[in-house]
Amino acid sequence: MNGRPLTIEVSRLSKRYGPVAAVRDLSFTVEPGVVTGFLGPNGAGKTTTMRMLTGLVSPTSGTATIGGRPYRRLRQPSRAVGAVFDASAFHPGHTARDHLRVYAAMGGYPDGRVTELLELLDLAGAADRRTHGFSTGMRQRLTLATALLGDPRVLLLDEPSNGLDPEGVRWLRGFLRRLADEGRTVLISSHVLHEMQQLVDDVVVIRRGELVAAGPWSQLAGPPAVLVRSPDADRLITALHGHRVETVEPGRLRVHGLDAPAVAGLAARHQVRVHELVAENTSLEELFLDLTSDKAATP
Numbered sequence: 001m002n003g004r005p006l007t008i009e010v011s012r013l014s015k016r017y018g019p020v021a022a023v024r025d026l027s028f029t030v031e032p033g034v035v036t037g038f039l040g041p042n043g044a045g046k047t048t049t050m051r052m053l054t055g056l057v058s059p060t061s062g063t064a065t066i067g068g069r070p071y072r073r074l075r076q077p078s079r080a081v082g083a084v085f086d087a088s089a090f091h092p093g094h095t096a097r098d099h100l101r102v103y104a105a106m107g108g109y110p111d112g113r114v115t116e117l118l119e120l121l122d123l124a125g126a127a128d129r130r131t132h133g134f135s136t137g138m139r140q141r142l143t144l145a146t147a148l149l150g151d152p153r154v155l156l157l158d159e160p161s162n163g164l165d166p167e168g169v170r171w172l173r174g175f176l177r178r179l180a181d182e183g184r185t186v187l188i189s190s191h192v193l194h195e196m197q198q199l200v201d202d203v204v205v206i207r208r209g210e211l212v213a214a215g216p217w218s219q220l221a222g223p224p225a226v227l228v229r230s231p232d233a234d235r236l237i238t239a240l241h242g243h244r245v246e247t248v249e250p251g252r253l254r255v256h257g258l259d260a261p262a263v264a265g266l267a268a269r270h271q272v273r274v275h276e277l278v279a280e281n282t283s284l285e286e287l288f289l290d291l292t293s294d295k296a297a298t299p
């Protein structure tokens with residue numbers, strides 16, 4: 001990667017389309033060196049925000065900057081920022097190599113960069129095939145190759161995991177992680193949450209154009225919880241004095257803020273019988289459903 005890392009800053013950003021408030025007073029930061037997921041249900045305003053970041057849509061108010069400047073005022077925008085919004089937008093008659101050559105010519109990149117990226121994205125074997133026969137995974141890799149032509153320090157990808165099989169998602173995770181480790185700023189949007197859970201370090205969650213939550217995924221997921229089945233549930237509640245304990249049903253408890261070994265240790269110390277102990281991790285999906293439910297919308 002060439003040059004200093006670039007931080008993305010979105011500040012009090014709004015976009016109206018007539019009566020539709022697509023993005024409302026949105027503020028968040030995306031740091032270099034991590035993979036950040038931009039999450040929200042369909043129509044939440046993700047694409048509109050990413051288009052404002054790349055100068056394709058002008059904000060109604062607020063700012064969206066990359067390394068402190070709006071996209072259009074960056075010295076070499078296409079070298080600083082790689083962005084692709086539609087993975088299916090290939091000319092069906094073009095081969096993968098043709099497609100990359102067209103974009104390389106537009107950006108002023110040498111042909112050697114095309115060959116390099118075909119290798120890097122595992123497309124060398126399919127380089128001279130027409131894209132209309134490409135699988136979803138190959139299309140997504142070609143999209144990534146297009147975004148990477150200028151060796152950008154910032155990568156903005158709209159729904160890069162869309163339609164990938166588990167093997168494809170695993171590959172994408174490793175690839176994005178490498179880019180982040182090189183100091184790049186990686187922002188990927190999605191509404192398919194179980195895939196994102198494997199892909200991202202930080203998350204920015206929006207709903208109806210507004211920020212719902214932002215931060216490291218591990219913090220947003222909250223502390224662990226443990227499900228315990230015990231014939232001595234009342235005594236276990238006493239032993240767990242000072243911790244938040246819910247009774248799920250008679251004989252079954254959910255203990256918050258402790259991991260399974262800690263609960264087992266306390267039970268042993270108080271000679272309470274335990275028949276089952278299951279660690280529960282809040283998945284991003286649960287978190288997302290919770291954050292985006294109507295209940296969460298009302299103050």
Ligand SMILES: Nc1ncnc2c1ncn2[C@@H]1O[C@H](COP(=O)(O)OP(=O)(O)OP(=O)(O)O)[C@@H](O)[C@H]1O
Binds near residue numbers: 046191
């Ligand atoms: N050019 C436009 N004209 C009018 N309304 C628009 C336009 N672009 C987006 N919208 C509206 O703005 C809102 C946000 O749309 P946007 O595409 O940004 O959401 P999204 O989170 O990317 O959704 P998806 O996951 O479905 O792509 C939606 O209500 C959409 O209908």
